[in-house]
Amino acid sequence: MPHDDPDHPHSLLPPDPALRVKALETILTQKGLIDPAALDVIIDTYENKIGPRNGAHVVARAWRDPAFKAALLEDATAVVSELGYYGRQGEHMVAVENTANVHNMVVCTLCSCYPWPLLGIPPGWYKSDAYRARAVREPRAVLADFGVTLPEDTAVRVWDSTAEVRYLVVPERPADSDGMDEAALMDMVTRDSMIGTGLALPVERSAP
Amino acid sequence: MTDAPDPVFTEPWHAQVFALTVHLNEAGHFDWPEWASHFGATLKKNGLSKELDGGDDYFTAWLETLEQFLASKDLADLRDVAEIKNAWERAYLSTPHGAPVTLEQEMSEKR
Structure with missing residues (x-):
């Protein structure tokens, strides 16, 4: 950033909403209601520490360990909390499993409720009106936009998240992935596959 | 749609208003x-006049909700917010x- 730019004799003015946020922070800090350092910790956590790798870890374990998967489908809140992926907003987690017969997909029609501890901050499209409205009305068309075409006889089930209940899709395990270790399996679990707008990546065939 | 890493927050103030609320x-x-x-109600209201794309307009709705919400809880008065913002x-x-x-100069001049 040039400090001697004649066009900017004063500091660059942040956009209007940024100043409004600063004003809220100033007032709440003065009242002793917030700790500015805690805000930085929260931002760092969501920008750098929490993301879809957490969810991928859970999915890869479920693929490898039937008892873990059974427990996850029975009570996901308890299982993911034990791994440290607990929701600080007090929400309940539900894991839904994709099979050859059922494909699950998650939306939040109210706002953008999302399993932050497992997937991080939702992508823009998850928060868009287009996705929020269409996922329920025409899930197959939405899936097609994401490049996912399912067999005719696979049922599509759409789960509407709330502030209280959030969902994790356990995608189908890719064919020919038997015997792969957890780290290799995790690499095939994409964020979209855990929202249900994608599938897990296929096993890369090694050159003959 | 790829899984290429998108920035978690596209603008610093998106991150700030998110962290403040959390x-x-x-x-x-x-x-x-x-x-x-409350947030869902704002999105619904704002979505009537235009289709929200889930980007800047999403956090604009978030901020709008937070301002009203904190005012309704007597945590931050709307006039105070406007004054400090100015x-x-x-x-x-x-x-x-x-x-x-810093605000020090501005605040001391007022007193």
Whole structure:
């Protein structure tokens, strides 16, 4: 950033909403209601520490360990909390499993409720009106936009998240992935596959 | 749609307003379902006039909700917010480029 730019004799003015946020922070800090350092910790956590790798870890374990998967489908809140992926907003987690017969997909029609501890901050499209409205009305068309075409006889089930209940899709395990270790399996679990707008990546065939 | 890493927050203030809300919730000033119902109502209202793309307009709705929400809980008065916001604006415009921008000057001049 040039400090001697004649066009900017004063500091660059942040956009209007940024100043409004600063004003809220100033007032709440003065009242002793917030700790500015805690805000930085929260931002760092969501920008750098929490993301879809957490969810991928859970999915890869479920693929490898039937008892873990059974427990996850029975009570996901308890299982993911034990791994440290607990929701600080007090929400309940539900894991839904994709099979050859059922494909699950998650939306939040109210706002953008999302399993932050497992997937991080939702992508823009998850928060868009287009996705929020269409996922329920025409899930197959939405899936097609994401490049996912399912067999005719696979049922599509759409789960509407709330502030209280959030969902994790356990995608189908890719064919020919038997015997792969957890780290290799995790690499095939994409964020979209855990929202249900994608599938897990296929096993890369090694050159003959 | 690829899984290429998108930035988590596209603007610094998106991150700030998000963190502020999460922090207030964690400090016990409101519970998350209460926040979500207010936020959902704002999105619904704003979505009537234009289709929201989930980017800047999403966080604009978030900020709008938070301002109203904190005012309704007597945590931050709307007039105070407007006044402090203007003070920040003046501080930016009167601070030489490169120097740290603070409110002290603005606040002391008022008194």
